Amino acid sequence: MTQFVLAIDNGTTSTRAIVFDRSGKRCGIAQKETTQFFPDSGWVEHDPVEMWRNTLEVITAALADAKVSATDIAAVGITNQRETTIVWDRATGVPIYNAIVWQDTRTQSVADALTEKEGITRFSKLTGLPLTAYFSATKIAWILDNVPGARAGAEAGELAFGTPDTWLLWNLTGGVNGGVHATDVTNASRTLLMSLSALEWDDSLLDVFRVPRAVLPQIRSSSEIYGTAVGPLLGVPVAGILGDQQAATFGQAAFGSGETKSTYGTGCFLIMNTGTDIVHSQSGLITTVAYKLGAEPAHYALEGSIAVAGSLVQWLRDNLGVISDAGEIEALATSVEDSGGAVIVPAFSGLFAPYWRTDARGVIVGLTRFVNRAHLARAALESTAFQTRDVVDAMSADTGVTIPDLRVDGGMVRNEFLMQFQADVLGIPVIRPSVSETTALGAAFAAGLAVGFWKNLDELRALWTEDARWFPSMSEAERERQMRVWRKAVSKSLDWIDDDSPAH
Numbered sequence: 001m002t003q004f005v006l007a008i009d010n011g012t013t014s015t016r017a018i019v020f021d022r023s024g025k026r027c028g029i030a031q032k033e034t035t036q037f038f039p040d041s042g043w044v045e046h047d048p049v050e051m052w053r054n055t056l057e058v059i060t061a062a063l064a065d066a067k068v069s070a071t072d073i074a075a076v077g078i079t080n081q082r083e084t085t086i087v088w089d090r091a092t093g094v095p096i097y098n099a100i101v102w103q104d105t106r107t108q109s110v111a112d113a114l115t116e117k118e119g120i121t122r123f124s125k126l127t128g129l130p131l132t133a134y135f136s137a138t139k140i141a142w143i144l145d146n147v148p149g150a151r152a153g154a155e156a157g158e159l160a161f162g163t164p165d166t167w168l169l170w171n172l173t174g175g176v177n178g179g180v181h182a183t184d185v186t187n188a189s190r191t192l193l194m195s196l197s198a199l200e201w202d203d204s205l206l207d208v209f210r211v212p213r214a215v216l217p218q219i220r221s222s223s224e225i226y227g228t229a230v231g232p233l234l235g236v237p238v239a240g241i242l243g244d245q246q247a248a249t250f251g252q253a254a255f256g257s258g259e260t261k262s263t264y265g266t267g268c269f270l271i272m273n274t275g276t277d278i279v280h281s282q283s284g285l286i287t288t289v290a291y292k293l294g295a296e297p298a299h300y301a302l303e304g305s306i307a308v309a310g311s312l313v314q315w316l317r318d319n320l321g322v323i324s325d326a327g328e329i330e331a332l333a334t335s336v337e338d339s340g341g342a343v344i345v346p347a348f349s350g351l352f353a354p355y356w357r358t359d360a361r362g363v364i365v366g367l368t369r370f371v372n373r374a375h376l377a378r379a380a381l382e383s384t385a386f387q388t389r390d391v392v393d394a395m396s397a398d399t400g401v402t403i404p405d406l407r408v409d410g411g412m413v414r415n416e417f418l419m420q421f422q423a424d425v426l427g428i429p430v431i432r433p434s435v436s437e438t439t440a441l442g443a444a445f446a447a448g449l450a451v452g453f454w455k456n457l458d459e460l461r462a463l464w465t466e467d468a469r470w471f472p473s474m475s476e477a478e479r480e481r482q483m484r485v486w487r488k489a490v491s492k493s494l495d496w497i498d499d500d501s502p503a504h
Helices: 048-066 108-115 136-146 150-155 164-172 203-209 244-251 310-318 326-333 373-399 416-426 438-450 457-461 476-493
Strands: 004-010 014-020 026-033 073-080 086-089 159-162 182-184 218-220 223-228 237-243 260-264 268-275 286-291 299-306 343-345 363-365 406-409 430-433 466-470
Touching: 004 048, 004 164, 004 438, 014 048, 014 438, 026 048, 048 164, 073 164, 073 244, 073 438, 086 136, 086 150, 086 164, 108 136, 136 150, 136 203, 150 159, 159 164, 164 182, 164 223, 164 237, 182 237, 223 438, 237 244, 237 438, 244 260, 244 268, 244 286, 244 299, 244 438, 260 373, 260 438, 268 286, 268 373, 299 373, 310 326, 310 373, 326 373, 326 416, 343 373, 343 476, 363 476, 373 416, 373 476, 406 416, 416 430, 416 466, 416 476
Parallel strands: 004 073, 073 237, 182 218, 260 406, 406 430
Antiparallel strands: 004 014, 014 026, 086 159, 223 237, 260 268, 268 299, 286 299, 343 363, 430 466
Protein backbone atom coordinates (compact mmCIF):
# COMPACT_ATOMS: atom_id res chain seq x y z
CA MET A 1 0.00 0.00 0.00
CA THR A 2 1.38 3.40 -0.99
CA GLN A 3 2.14 5.51 2.08
CA PHE A 4 3.83 8.58 0.62
CA VAL A 5 3.50 11.46 -1.84
CA LEU A 6 6.51 13.05 -3.56
CA ALA A 7 6.73 16.74 -4.45
CA ILE A 8 9.09 18.29 -6.97
CA ASP A 9 9.84 21.91 -6.10
CA ASN A 10 11.56 23.77 -8.93
CA GLY A 11 12.58 27.13 -7.49
CA THR A 12 14.61 30.02 -8.82
CA THR A 13 17.82 28.99 -7.08
CA SER A 14 17.41 25.23 -6.66
CA THR A 15 15.33 22.14 -7.36
CA ARG A 16 14.18 19.93 -4.52
CA ALA A 17 12.31 16.66 -4.16
CA ILE A 18 10.58 15.91 -0.87
CA VAL A 19 8.77 12.78 0.27
CA PHE A 20 5.81 13.35 2.64
CA ASP A 21 3.75 10.86 4.62
CA ARG A 22 0.02 11.03 5.44
CA SER A 23 0.61 13.35 8.39
CA GLY A 24 2.41 15.85 6.17
CA LYS A 25 5.73 14.97 7.77
CA ARG A 26 8.87 15.20 5.66
CA CYS A 27 10.41 11.74 5.30
CA GLY A 28 13.07 12.33 2.67
CA ILE A 29 14.60 15.31 0.87
CA ALA A 30 17.21 16.14 -1.74
CA GLN A 31 18.19 19.49 -3.22
CA LYS A 32 20.45 20.69 -6.03
CA GLU A 33 21.37 24.28 -6.82
CA THR A 34 20.42 25.84 -10.16
CA THR A 35 23.10 27.66 -12.16
CA GLN A 36 22.23 31.30 -12.72
CA PHE A 37 23.24 32.96 -16.00
CA PHE A 38 23.40 36.75 -16.42
CA PRO A 39 24.42 37.25 -20.07
CA ASP A 40 23.59 40.96 -20.13
CA SER A 41 22.26 43.73 -17.92
CA GLY A 42 18.78 42.77 -16.70
CA TRP A 43 18.98 39.31 -18.31
CA VAL A 44 18.51 36.20 -16.14
CA GLU A 45 18.55 32.68 -17.58
CA HIS A 46 18.53 29.02 -16.55
CA ASP A 47 19.49 25.92 -18.54
CA PRO A 48 16.33 23.78 -18.97
CA VAL A 49 18.42 20.66 -19.59
CA GLU A 50 20.17 21.19 -16.26
CA MET A 51 16.77 21.80 -14.68
CA TRP A 52 15.54 18.40 -15.87
CA ARG A 53 18.81 16.63 -15.02
CA ASN A 54 18.74 18.08 -11.50
CA THR A 55 15.12 16.96 -11.13
CA LEU A 56 16.02 13.37 -11.95
CA GLU A 57 18.91 13.47 -9.48
CA VAL A 58 16.88 14.86 -6.59
CA ILE A 59 14.01 12.42 -7.18
CA THR A 60 16.39 9.47 -6.90
CA ALA A 61 18.17 10.97 -3.89
CA ALA A 62 14.94 11.85 -2.04
CA LEU A 63 13.59 8.32 -2.49
CA ALA A 64 16.87 6.97 -1.13
CA ASP A 65 16.80 9.41 1.78
CA ALA A 66 13.28 8.25 2.69
CA LYS A 67 14.30 4.61 2.12
CA VAL A 68 11.36 4.06 -0.23
CA SER A 69 10.88 3.16 -3.89
CA ALA A 70 8.52 4.35 -6.61
CA THR A 71 6.04 1.62 -5.66
CA ASP A 72 5.59 3.33 -2.27
CA ILE A 73 4.61 6.67 -3.86
CA ALA A 74 0.89 7.30 -4.38
CA ALA A 75 1.34 10.43 -6.53
CA VAL A 76 3.78 13.14 -7.50
CA GLY A 77 3.07 16.87 -7.45
CA ILE A 78 4.97 19.69 -9.13
CA THR A 79 5.48 23.26 -7.94
CA ASN A 80 7.63 25.76 -9.76
CA GLN A 81 9.00 29.21 -10.32
CA ARG A 82 6.27 30.95 -12.26
CA GLU A 83 6.51 33.10 -15.43
CA THR A 84 9.89 31.56 -16.33
CA THR A 85 9.69 30.73 -20.04
CA ILE A 86 10.95 27.65 -21.90
CA VAL A 87 10.47 26.80 -25.59
CA TRP A 88 11.56 23.43 -26.95
CA ASP A 89 11.42 21.28 -30.07
CA ARG A 90 8.63 18.69 -29.78
CA ALA A 91 10.45 16.16 -31.98
CA THR A 92 13.85 16.26 -30.26
CA GLY A 93 12.94 17.53 -26.78
CA VAL A 94 15.79 20.05 -27.04
CA PRO A 95 15.17 23.62 -25.79
CA ILE A 96 15.81 26.17 -28.52
CA TYR A 97 17.04 28.77 -25.99
CA ASN A 98 17.79 29.00 -22.30
CA ALA A 99 14.86 29.49 -19.93
CA ILE A 100 14.17 33.22 -19.54
CA VAL A 101 13.63 33.66 -15.80
CA TRP A 102 10.77 35.66 -14.27
CA GLN A 103 13.26 38.30 -13.02
CA ASP A 104 14.48 39.03 -16.56
CA THR A 105 13.71 42.54 -17.86
CA ARG A 106 15.00 42.37 -21.46
CA THR A 107 11.48 42.72 -22.88
CA GLN A 108 10.41 45.71 -20.80
CA SER A 109 10.63 48.03 -23.81
CA VAL A 110 8.08 45.80 -25.59
CA ALA A 111 5.76 45.98 -22.60
CA ASP A 112 6.26 49.75 -22.39
CA ALA A 113 5.29 50.18 -26.05
CA LEU A 114 2.06 48.27 -25.43
CA THR A 115 1.19 50.51 -22.46
CA GLU A 116 1.65 53.83 -24.25
CA LYS A 117 -2.04 54.51 -24.93
CA GLU A 118 -3.90 52.54 -22.27
CA GLY A 119 -1.33 52.22 -19.50
CA ILE A 120 -0.03 49.34 -17.44
CA THR A 121 -3.57 48.16 -16.61
CA ARG A 122 -4.47 47.64 -20.29
CA PHE A 123 -5.24 43.92 -19.80
CA SER A 124 -5.90 43.87 -16.05
CA LYS A 125 -9.65 43.23 -16.29
CA LEU A 126 -9.05 40.28 -18.60
CA THR A 127 -5.93 38.77 -17.00
CA GLY A 128 -5.69 40.26 -13.50
CA LEU A 129 -2.14 41.34 -14.32
CA PRO A 130 -0.29 44.58 -15.03
CA LEU A 131 1.43 44.77 -18.41
CA THR A 132 5.10 44.24 -17.57
CA ALA A 133 8.04 42.07 -18.64
CA TYR A 134 7.59 40.02 -15.44
CA PHE A 135 5.06 37.72 -17.10
CA SER A 136 5.64 35.12 -19.82
CA ALA A 137 4.00 36.61 -22.92
CA THR A 138 6.76 39.01 -23.99
CA LYS A 139 9.40 36.41 -23.12
CA ILE A 140 7.83 33.85 -25.48
CA ALA A 141 7.71 36.41 -28.29
CA TRP A 142 11.35 37.38 -27.69
CA ILE A 143 12.50 33.76 -28.11
CA LEU A 144 10.41 33.30 -31.25
CA ASP A 145 11.77 36.53 -32.74
CA ASN A 146 15.43 36.03 -31.82
CA VAL A 147 16.09 32.34 -32.45
CA PRO A 148 16.46 31.73 -36.22
CA GLY A 149 13.49 29.82 -37.62
CA ALA A 150 11.67 29.73 -34.29
CA ARG A 151 8.58 31.70 -35.26
CA ALA A 152 7.96 29.60 -38.35
CA GLY A 153 8.50 26.44 -36.31
CA ALA A 154 6.10 27.65 -33.65
CA GLU A 155 3.37 28.46 -36.15
CA ALA A 156 3.83 25.00 -37.70
CA GLY A 157 3.30 23.34 -34.32
CA GLU A 158 6.88 22.07 -34.12
CA LEU A 159 7.70 23.93 -30.89
CA ALA A 160 6.22 23.81 -27.40
CA PHE A 161 6.13 26.50 -24.71
CA GLY A 162 5.89 25.94 -21.02
CA THR A 163 6.70 27.35 -17.64
CA PRO A 164 8.92 24.93 -15.65
CA ASP A 165 5.94 22.85 -14.49
CA THR A 166 5.04 22.10 -18.10
CA TRP A 167 8.65 21.27 -19.03
CA LEU A 168 8.99 18.89 -16.07
CA LEU A 169 5.56 17.29 -16.66
CA TRP A 170 6.37 16.70 -20.33
CA ASN A 171 9.67 15.04 -19.48
CA LEU A 172 8.30 13.10 -16.49
CA THR A 173 5.58 11.55 -18.64
CA GLY A 174 7.78 10.49 -21.53
CA GLY A 175 9.05 13.58 -23.35
CA VAL A 176 9.31 12.87 -27.09
CA ASN A 177 7.65 9.52 -26.43
CA GLY A 178 4.18 10.77 -25.58
CA GLY A 179 4.94 13.38 -22.93
CA VAL A 180 1.91 15.32 -21.68
CA HIS A 181 1.97 19.00 -22.73
CA ALA A 182 -0.15 20.72 -20.09
CA THR A 183 -0.08 23.32 -17.35
CA ASP A 184 -2.44 24.20 -14.52
CA VAL A 185 -4.61 27.29 -14.12
CA THR A 186 -2.28 28.93 -11.57
CA ASN A 187 0.69 28.92 -13.92
CA ALA A 188 -1.42 29.79 -16.97
CA SER A 189 -2.72 32.81 -15.06
CA ARG A 190 0.84 34.19 -14.95
CA THR A 191 1.42 34.33 -18.69
CA LEU A 192 -0.68 37.40 -19.66
CA LEU A 193 -2.35 35.09 -22.17
CA MET A 194 -5.21 33.54 -20.16
CA SER A 195 -8.67 34.93 -19.47
CA LEU A 196 -9.04 34.93 -15.70
CA SER A 197 -12.76 34.22 -15.82
CA ALA A 198 -12.86 31.72 -18.70
CA LEU A 199 -9.64 29.95 -17.62
CA GLU A 200 -8.73 29.58 -21.29
CA TRP A 201 -6.13 31.05 -23.66
CA ASP A 202 -7.54 34.27 -25.09
CA ASP A 203 -7.22 34.85 -28.85
CA SER A 204 -7.12 38.63 -28.52
CA LEU A 205 -4.12 38.38 -26.19
CA LEU A 206 -2.39 35.85 -28.44
CA ASP A 207 -2.73 38.34 -31.29
CA VAL A 208 -1.36 41.27 -29.29
CA PHE A 209 1.69 39.35 -28.05
CA ARG A 210 2.13 37.41 -31.32
CA VAL A 211 2.12 34.00 -29.65
CA PRO A 212 0.87 31.13 -31.86
CA ARG A 213 -1.76 28.99 -30.14
CA ALA A 214 0.07 25.90 -31.46
CA VAL A 215 2.91 26.31 -28.93
CA LEU A 216 0.66 26.53 -25.87
CA PRO A 217 -0.01 23.72 -23.39
CA GLN A 218 -3.48 22.54 -22.45
CA ILE A 219 -4.81 24.30 -19.33
CA ARG A 220 -5.88 21.83 -16.63
CA SER A 221 -6.91 22.03 -12.97
CA SER A 222 -4.36 22.05 -10.14
CA SER A 223 -5.38 18.62 -8.84
CA GLU A 224 -6.03 15.80 -11.29
CA ILE A 225 -4.11 12.96 -12.91
CA TYR A 226 -2.28 14.43 -15.91
CA GLY A 227 -0.34 11.32 -16.84
CA THR A 228 1.90 8.54 -15.53
CA ALA A 229 5.60 8.99 -14.85
CA VAL A 230 8.43 7.09 -16.46
CA GLY A 231 12.03 6.86 -15.23
CA PRO A 232 12.72 6.81 -11.46
CA LEU A 233 9.00 7.30 -10.68
CA LEU A 234 7.83 4.67 -13.16
CA GLY A 235 4.10 4.10 -12.91
CA VAL A 236 3.39 6.91 -10.43
CA PRO A 237 0.56 9.28 -11.43
CA VAL A 238 1.55 12.93 -11.82
CA ALA A 239 -1.48 14.48 -10.18
CA GLY A 240 -0.83 17.99 -8.86
CA ILE A 241 0.57 21.24 -10.26
CA LEU A 242 0.64 24.63 -8.53
CA GLY A 243 2.80 27.70 -9.12
CA ASP A 244 5.14 28.12 -6.17
CA GLN A 245 3.30 30.90 -4.36
CA GLN A 246 -0.08 29.25 -4.80
CA ALA A 247 1.48 25.98 -3.58
CA ALA A 248 2.77 27.72 -0.46
CA THR A 249 -0.72 29.11 0.15
CA PHE A 250 -2.17 25.61 -0.25
CA GLY A 251 0.51 24.14 2.02
CA GLN A 252 -0.37 26.74 4.64
CA ALA A 253 -3.97 25.46 4.51
CA ALA A 254 -5.15 28.98 3.58
CA PHE A 255 -8.19 27.54 1.79
CA GLY A 256 -10.75 30.08 2.98
CA SER A 257 -11.60 33.54 1.78
CA GLY A 258 -9.51 36.17 3.59
CA GLU A 259 -6.78 33.76 4.71
CA THR A 260 -3.31 35.12 3.94
CA LYS A 261 0.28 33.90 3.75
CA SER A 262 3.64 35.41 2.84
CA THR A 263 6.60 33.50 1.41
CA TYR A 264 10.10 34.88 1.97
CA GLY A 265 12.44 33.47 -0.66
CA THR A 266 14.35 34.98 -3.59
CA GLY A 267 11.49 37.45 -3.71
CA CYS A 268 8.63 37.89 -1.27
CA PHE A 269 5.07 36.99 -2.23
CA LEU A 270 1.98 37.66 -0.18
CA ILE A 271 -1.30 36.02 -1.20
CA MET A 272 -4.83 36.53 0.14
CA ASN A 273 -7.45 33.95 -0.83
CA THR A 274 -10.60 35.68 -2.14
CA GLY A 275 -12.61 32.47 -2.63
CA THR A 276 -14.50 32.05 -5.89
CA ASP A 277 -14.73 35.82 -6.35
CA ILE A 278 -12.40 37.66 -8.73
CA VAL A 279 -11.33 40.82 -6.90
CA HIS A 280 -9.65 43.39 -9.14
CA SER A 281 -7.11 45.49 -7.28
CA GLN A 282 -7.19 49.26 -7.19
CA SER A 283 -4.00 49.39 -5.13
CA GLY A 284 -1.28 47.81 -7.27
CA LEU A 285 -1.85 44.13 -6.55
CA ILE A 286 -2.20 41.19 -8.92
CA THR A 287 -5.38 39.15 -9.28
CA THR A 288 -4.50 35.51 -9.83
CA VAL A 289 -5.85 31.98 -9.57
CA ALA A 290 -5.22 30.45 -6.14
CA TYR A 291 -6.12 26.87 -7.10
CA LYS A 292 -8.67 24.71 -8.88
CA LEU A 293 -9.42 21.21 -7.60
CA GLY A 294 -10.61 18.95 -10.40
CA ALA A 295 -14.04 19.96 -11.69
CA GLU A 296 -14.73 22.32 -8.76
CA PRO A 297 -14.85 26.09 -9.35
CA ALA A 298 -11.55 27.94 -9.31
CA HIS A 299 -10.53 29.89 -6.21
CA TYR A 300 -8.89 33.25 -6.78
CA ALA A 301 -6.47 35.44 -4.84
CA LEU A 302 -4.92 38.87 -4.55
CA GLU A 303 -1.13 38.77 -4.66
CA GLY A 304 1.57 41.24 -3.80
CA SER A 305 4.77 40.33 -5.66
CA ILE A 306 8.05 41.71 -4.29
CA ALA A 307 10.99 41.06 -6.60
CA VAL A 308 13.86 41.23 -4.12
CA ALA A 309 14.00 39.73 -0.61
CA GLY A 310 16.44 36.87 -0.05
CA SER A 311 18.28 37.86 -3.23
CA LEU A 312 19.27 41.09 -1.46
CA VAL A 313 21.10 38.99 1.13
CA GLN A 314 22.79 37.13 -1.73
CA TRP A 315 23.78 40.49 -3.25
CA LEU A 316 25.38 41.59 0.02
CA ARG A 317 27.30 38.30 0.02
CA ASP A 318 28.27 37.94 -3.64
CA ASN A 319 28.57 41.52 -4.89
CA LEU A 320 29.69 43.47 -1.82
CA GLY A 321 31.32 40.81 0.38
CA VAL A 322 29.48 42.16 3.45
CA ILE A 323 28.96 38.54 4.58
CA SER A 324 30.56 35.28 3.42
CA ASP A 325 27.47 33.13 4.07
CA ALA A 326 23.77 34.02 4.10
CA GLY A 327 23.43 32.48 7.57
CA GLU A 328 25.69 35.17 9.01
CA ILE A 329 23.35 38.06 8.37
CA GLU A 330 21.15 37.73 11.44
CA ALA A 331 24.02 37.86 13.93
CA LEU A 332 25.58 40.79 12.05
CA ALA A 333 22.28 42.68 11.86
CA THR A 334 21.53 42.24 15.56
CA SER A 335 25.01 43.41 16.58
CA VAL A 336 23.71 46.98 16.19
CA GLU A 337 20.62 48.59 17.72
CA ASP A 338 19.24 49.95 14.45
CA SER A 339 20.25 50.56 10.84
CA GLY A 340 22.12 53.75 11.72
CA GLY A 341 19.71 55.76 9.58
CA ALA A 342 20.49 53.74 6.41
CA VAL A 343 17.60 52.48 4.27
CA ILE A 344 17.97 50.11 1.30
CA VAL A 345 15.37 50.06 -1.46
CA PRO A 346 16.33 46.99 -3.53
CA ALA A 347 14.75 47.98 -6.83
CA PHE A 348 17.32 46.06 -8.87
CA SER A 349 14.87 45.51 -11.74
CA GLY A 350 12.33 48.17 -10.85
CA LEU A 351 9.73 48.00 -8.10
CA PHE A 352 6.99 45.38 -8.17
CA ALA A 353 3.83 45.56 -6.02
CA PRO A 354 2.29 47.86 -5.08
CA TYR A 355 4.28 50.43 -7.10
CA TRP A 356 4.94 48.71 -10.47
CA ARG A 357 7.62 51.22 -11.43
CA THR A 358 10.01 49.88 -14.04
CA ASP A 359 11.94 53.15 -13.96
CA ALA A 360 13.04 52.60 -10.35
CA ARG A 361 16.49 51.34 -9.39
CA GLY A 362 18.02 50.33 -6.09
CA VAL A 363 19.20 52.99 -3.68
CA ILE A 364 20.90 53.14 -0.30
CA VAL A 365 19.99 56.39 1.43
CA GLY A 366 20.73 57.93 4.80
CA LEU A 367 24.45 57.13 4.64
CA THR A 368 26.83 58.79 7.07
CA ARG A 369 30.37 57.94 8.24
CA PHE A 370 28.72 56.19 11.19
CA VAL A 371 27.14 53.48 9.00
CA ASN A 372 29.05 50.20 8.82
CA ARG A 373 28.42 46.77 7.31
CA ALA A 374 26.29 45.69 10.28
CA HIS A 375 23.95 48.61 9.68
CA LEU A 376 23.68 47.64 6.01
CA ALA A 377 22.91 44.03 6.96
CA ARG A 378 20.14 45.23 9.25
CA ALA A 379 18.78 47.64 6.62
CA ALA A 380 18.65 44.78 4.10
CA LEU A 381 16.47 42.65 6.38
CA GLU A 382 14.31 45.61 7.34
CA SER A 383 13.63 46.37 3.66
CA THR A 384 11.87 43.01 3.26
CA ALA A 385 9.58 43.82 6.19
CA PHE A 386 8.87 47.33 4.90
CA GLN A 387 8.00 46.02 1.42
CA THR A 388 5.65 43.46 3.00
CA ARG A 389 3.91 46.20 4.99
CA ASP A 390 3.32 48.12 1.73
CA VAL A 391 1.60 45.05 0.26
CA VAL A 392 -0.47 44.35 3.40
CA ASP A 393 -1.71 47.95 3.36
CA ALA A 394 -2.69 47.56 -0.30
CA MET A 395 -4.59 44.34 0.45
CA SER A 396 -6.53 45.97 3.24
CA ALA A 397 -7.37 48.91 0.97
CA ASP A 398 -8.63 46.58 -1.79
CA THR A 399 -10.70 44.26 0.38
CA GLY A 400 -11.65 46.32 3.43
CA VAL A 401 -10.30 43.41 5.49
CA THR A 402 -7.86 43.99 8.32
CA ILE A 403 -5.53 41.00 8.27
CA PRO A 404 -5.53 39.56 11.82
CA ASP A 405 -2.23 37.68 11.50
CA LEU A 406 0.23 36.59 8.83
CA ARG A 407 1.29 33.01 8.16
CA VAL A 408 4.85 32.94 6.85
CA ASP A 409 7.12 30.45 5.13
CA GLY A 410 10.24 30.28 2.99
CA GLY A 411 13.94 30.22 3.72
CA MET A 412 14.08 33.63 5.42
CA VAL A 413 11.55 32.75 8.14
CA ARG A 414 14.33 31.04 10.09
CA ASN A 415 15.66 34.55 10.72
CA GLU A 416 14.16 35.39 14.11
CA PHE A 417 15.12 39.06 13.93
CA LEU A 418 13.33 39.48 10.60
CA MET A 419 10.19 37.77 11.89
CA GLN A 420 10.06 39.97 14.99
CA PHE A 421 10.68 43.12 12.95
CA GLN A 422 7.98 42.01 10.52
CA ALA A 423 5.48 41.68 13.36
CA ASP A 424 6.57 45.10 14.64
CA VAL A 425 6.07 47.00 11.39
CA LEU A 426 2.79 45.20 10.63
CA GLY A 427 1.38 45.53 14.13
CA ILE A 428 -0.04 41.97 13.97
CA PRO A 429 1.24 38.51 14.97
CA VAL A 430 3.45 36.60 12.53
CA ILE A 431 3.07 32.81 12.59
CA ARG A 432 5.52 30.17 11.33
CA PRO A 433 4.17 26.64 10.72
CA SER A 434 5.79 23.44 11.96
CA VAL A 435 6.41 22.25 8.39
CA SER A 436 8.68 24.82 6.80
CA GLU A 437 8.56 23.31 3.29
CA THR A 438 5.05 24.62 2.65
CA THR A 439 5.58 25.11 -1.09
CA ALA A 440 6.46 21.46 -1.65
CA LEU A 441 3.78 20.40 0.84
CA GLY A 442 1.14 22.30 -1.15
CA ALA A 443 2.08 20.43 -4.32
CA ALA A 444 1.96 17.16 -2.40
CA PHE A 445 -1.48 18.05 -1.01
CA ALA A 446 -2.83 18.79 -4.51
CA ALA A 447 -1.47 15.51 -5.88
CA GLY A 448 -2.66 13.49 -2.91
CA LEU A 449 -6.19 14.87 -3.14
CA ALA A 450 -6.41 13.83 -6.79
CA VAL A 451 -5.70 10.16 -6.01
CA GLY A 452 -7.61 9.94 -2.71
CA PHE A 453 -4.48 9.83 -0.55
CA TRP A 454 -6.13 12.61 1.47
CA LYS A 455 -9.93 12.88 1.49
CA ASN A 456 -10.66 16.60 1.54
CA LEU A 457 -9.52 20.08 2.58
CA ASP A 458 -10.70 19.58 6.16
CA GLU A 459 -8.29 16.68 6.54
CA LEU A 460 -5.46 18.83 5.18
CA ARG A 461 -6.40 21.76 7.43
CA ALA A 462 -6.12 19.48 10.46
CA LEU A 463 -2.50 18.69 9.53
CA TRP A 464 -1.40 22.35 9.83
CA THR A 465 0.33 23.11 13.15
CA GLU A 466 2.08 26.17 14.52
CA ASP A 467 5.80 26.26 15.30
CA ALA A 468 6.39 29.83 16.46
CA ARG A 469 4.54 33.12 16.82
CA TRP A 470 5.92 36.65 17.08
CA PHE A 471 3.88 39.49 18.59
CA PRO A 472 4.44 43.19 17.80
CA SER A 473 6.38 45.10 20.43
CA MET A 474 6.96 48.40 18.61
CA SER A 475 4.82 51.41 19.46
CA GLU A 476 2.36 52.66 16.87
CA ALA A 477 4.16 56.00 16.68
CA GLU A 478 7.53 54.36 15.99
CA ARG A 479 5.98 51.98 13.48
CA GLU A 480 4.50 54.83 11.47
CA ARG A 481 7.70 56.89 11.74
CA GLN A 482 9.72 54.04 10.25
CA MET A 483 7.21 53.58 7.43
CA ARG A 484 7.33 57.30 6.61
CA VAL A 485 11.12 57.08 6.33
CA TRP A 486 10.81 53.95 4.17
CA ARG A 487 8.38 55.58 1.77
CA LYS A 488 10.60 58.65 1.52
CA ALA A 489 13.45 56.32 0.55
CA VAL A 490 11.22 54.65 -2.07
CA SER A 491 10.55 58.06 -3.61
CA LYS A 492 14.30 58.50 -4.12
CA SER A 493 14.47 55.30 -6.20
CA LEU A 494 11.88 56.45 -8.77
CA ASP A 495 12.44 58.08 -12.17
CA TRP A 496 16.00 56.76 -12.34
CA ILE A 497 15.84 55.05 -15.73
CA ASP A 498 15.43 57.40 -18.69
CA ASP A 499 16.92 57.94 -22.16
CA ASP A 500 20.24 59.06 -20.66
CA SER A 501 20.64 56.05 -18.37
CA PRO A 502 23.75 53.90 -18.90
CA ALA A 503 23.29 50.29 -19.96
CA HIS A 504 24.31 48.87 -16.58
